[in-house]
Every structure is written in structure tokens, then in C-alpha cells.
């Protein structure tokens with residue numbers, strides 16, 4: 001005996017119904033705000049990078065008394081490397097001015113000894 005309430009569909013209709021049911025629900029507004037916050041973050045990072053670059057270029061890694069702002073450390077490989085306490089530049093043997101920068105005293109002569 002046939003069920004009068006049965007829904008009769010062609011295979012094509014059934015397929016599109018299944019596809020629609022499986023499709024993820026896309027929240028357009030959420031996607032837009034996600035995209036916007038990503039753009040804002042990217043802008044913020046770019047701005048920070050620009051600031052760091054300006055700071056690095058303006059920085060002579062020297063204090064007003066011409067002592068070096070670079071904090072030097074001898075690493076486990078026995079090589080001295082430094083970080084400028086002002087612009088965060090790292091200075092190792094691969095730095096073009098390593099030989100010059102490493103000779104600049106980090107303290108004024110009258111403080112030493």
C-alpha cells in the first residue's frame with residue numbers, strides 16, 4: 001500500500017537537497033568582521049615595522065656620552081654578540097659594522113675601574 005504522504009523526488013532533486021543540507025552555513029557578517037580585523041592587524045604590524053626601521057636608521061647605538069648602547073654577551077660558541085638597548089638591533093660577526101661597534105666602550109672611561 002502506497003504512503004500518500006511520501007515525497008517523491010527525482011534523483012537530481014534528491015542530490016541537490018543533500019548538497020544543500022551538507023553545505024556549511026556561511027555567516028557573511030562574521031566573515032567580513034574577521035577580514036576587517038585581519039586587515040587592521042596587518043596595518044598595525046606594517047606600522048610597527050616602519051617605526052622600528054626609522055628607529056634603527058636613526059640609532060647610532062650610542063649614548064649621549066658616546067658610549068655604546070649595545071649590550072654584549074659571549075655566546076656558548078665563544079662569539080660575542082650584542083643587542084642595542086635602544087633599537088633592538090642585534091650585532092654579530094655577520095653585521096657589516098661588527099668590528100667597529102664591538103670596539104666602542106659600553107661605559108664611560110671614568111666609570112671603569
Ligand SMILES: [Zn+2]
Nearest residue numbers: 059061084087
Ligand atoms: Zn641602536
